Amino acid sequence: MWQWFHKLGSPKWFFGIATRFMPWLLAGGLLLLAAGLTWGLAFAPEDYLQGNSYRIIFIHVPSAFLAQSIYISMAVAAVVTLVWRMKLADVFVKAIAPVGLVFTFLSLFTGAVWGKPTWGTWWVWDARLTSMLILLFLYGGVIALDRAINDEKSAARAVAVLVLVGVVNIPIIKYSVDWWNTLHQPATFKLTEKPTMPMEMWLPLLLSVLGLYLLFGWLTCIRMKTEILIREQRTRWVRELVMAGGK
Amino acid sequence: MHPIRKKRLTIVLFLVAGLAIAVGLTTYALRQNINLFYDPSQIAAGEVPVDVRIRAGGMVEEGSVVRDPDSLKVEFRVTDFSASVPMEYVGILPDLFAEGQGVVAMGRMDANGRFIADQVLAKHDEQYMPPEVAEALERASKGQHKAADAEKAAESAAY
Numbered sequence: 001m002w003q004w005f006h007k008l009g010s011p012k013w014f015f016g017i018a019t020r021f022m023p024w025l026l027a028g029g030l031l032l033l034a035a036g037l038t039w040g041l042a043f044a045p046e047d048y049l050q051g052n053s054y055r056i057i058f059i060h061v062p063s064a065f066l067a068q069s070i071y072i073s074m075a076v077a078a079v080v081t082l083v084w085r086m087k088l089a090d091v092f093v094k095a096i097a098p099v100g101l102v103f104t105f106l107s108l109f110t111g112a113v114w115g116k117p118t119w120g121t122w123w124v125w126d127a128r129l130t131s132m133l134i135l136l137f138l139y140g141g142v143i144a145l146d147r148a149i150n151d152e153k154s155a156a157r158a159v160a161v162l163v164l165v166g167v168v169n170i171p172i173i174k175y176s177v178d179w180w181n182t183l184h185q186p187a188t189f190k191l192t193e194k195p196t197m198p199m200e201m202w203l204p205l206l207l208s209v210l211g212l213y214l215l216f217g218w219l220t221c222i223r224m225k226t227e228i229l230i231r232e233q234r235t236r237w238v239r240e241l242v243m244a245g246g247k
Numbered sequence: 248m249h250p251i252r253k254k255r256l257t258i259v260l261f262l263v264a265g266l267a268i269a270v271g272l273t274t275y276a277l278r279q280n281i282n283l284f285y286d287p288s289q290i291a292a293g294e295v296p297v298d299v300r301i302r303a304g305g306m307v308e309e310g311s312v313v314r315d316p317d318s319l320k321v322e323f324r325v326t327d328f329s330a331s332v333p334m335e336y337v338g339i340l341p342d343l344f345a346e347g348q349g350v351v352a353m354g355r356m357d358a359n360g361r362f363i364a365d366q367v368l369a370k371h372d373e374q375y376m377p378p379e380v381a382e383a384l385e386r387a388s389k390g391q392h393k394a395a396d397a398e399k400a401a402e403s404a405a406y
Binding site: 045046047048049050054057079082083084117118119120121124125126127161164165167168172179180181182183185186187188196197198200201 | 252255256259262263266267270274278281282283284285286304340341342343348351366367368369370371372373374375376377378379380381382
C-alpha cells in the first residue's frame with residue numbers, strides 16, 4: 001500500500017496516468033452533463049410552487065457539491081503536504097483552488113438569482129449563505145497566500161495550514177440548515193436518504209452532479225500537468241518529452 | 248510509518264481537532280445570534296425584546312390571511328404549531344406567499360404583541376414535485392369533500 005502511495009507522489013508517473021485518463025474523463029463528463037442538463041432544463045416537469053424557476057437547481061446543486069468537495073480534497077492534500085512533504089499534493093492544491101473558487105461563486109450567484117423570485121431577496125445573512133461566502137473568501141485567501149510567498153516550500157506549508165484551518169467551515173456549511181434557523185431550505189439532494197423530489201427531477205440532477213465531477217477531474221488533470229511541467233522543467237524526463245513533441 | 252511523519256501527523260490532527268472544538272464552542276455560544284429568525288414559541292415565551300428590529304419566521308396559519316380591500320395591508324398569523332403570532336404588513340408579498348407556506352419577516356414587536364413587518368420573505372422547503380402530484384395530494388387530503396367538489400364541477404360545467 002505504501003509503495004503505491006509513494007508512486008503516486010512521483011510527478012512523472014502522475015503525468016502519464018493523467019494523460020491516459022483525460023480523454024475518458026472529458027468524454028464521460030460532457031456526456032453526463034449534457035444529458036443531465038438537457039433532461040433537467042427542457043424535459044423534467046416543472047415544480048408545483050416555483051414553476052420553471054426551480055430549474056436553476058440543476059446548476060446550483062452540482063456547483064455547490066463541487067465547491068465543498070474540492071475544499072475537502074484540498075484539505076486531504078494539505079495533510080499529505082504537511083506530513084509526507086509530497087510535492088504532488090501541493091501541486092494538486094494549487095491547481096484546484098481557482099476551480100473551487102469558480103464553483104463557489106457560481107453556486108452563490110445562481111442561488112441569488114433563484115432567491116430573488118422565490119424568497120423575495122437576492123441575499124440574506126443566514127448561516128448557509130454566510131458560511132458559503134466564507135468558503136469563497138477561503139479559496140481567495142489560499143490563492144493569494146500562494147502567490148504572496150515566493151519560496152515554493154514555504155508557500156506549500158503556509159497554504160496547507162490555511163486550508164486545514166478553513167476545513168472547519170465545511171461541516172458548518174453542511175449542517176447550517178439543520179443547526180440554525182435559516183432562510184435556505186434543508187438539502188433536497190441526498191444520497192443517503194430518500195430524496196424529497198420525484199425521480200424525473202432527481203435523476204437529471206444526479207447526472208449533472210456526476211458529469212460535473214468528471215469534468216472537474218479532467219480540469220484537475222490539465223491544470224496539474226501544466227503545473228508539473230513548470231516545476232519540473234529542468235528534469236530530464238520533461239526535456240525528453242518536449243524533444244519528442246509532447247508524445 | 249516514519250516516526251517524524253507520525254509526529255507531524257499527530258500535530259496536524261491536534262491542530263484540526265483543537266480548531267474544531269474552538270469553533271464549535273464559539274458557534275454554540277452564539278447560536279441565538281446565528282439563528283436568522285425567532286420562531287413563534289420563542290416570541291410567545293417572551294424571549295423577544297419589544298420595539299427592536301428582529302426577524303420572525305414560521306408557517307402562515309391556514310385561513311388567517313386577511314387583506315385590507317383599500318390598501319396593501321395584510322394581516323395574518325404565523326405559527327410553528329405550538330404558538331402563533333399575529334403579523335401585519337403593508338406592501339407587496341412574494342409570489343410564494345400563501346397559507347400553509349413558510350415565511351420570514353423582518354420588523355418589530357409592538358406593545359400589544361403584534362409583529363409589525365416591513366419585509367416579508369417566503370421560505371421555501373426542500374419539497375419539489377410536479378403540479379399533477381401536488382394536485383393529487385391536495386385531492387387526497389380533501390377526500391371527504393370530493394363528492395361535493397365533483398357535484399359543483401358538474402354544475403359549473405352545465406352553465
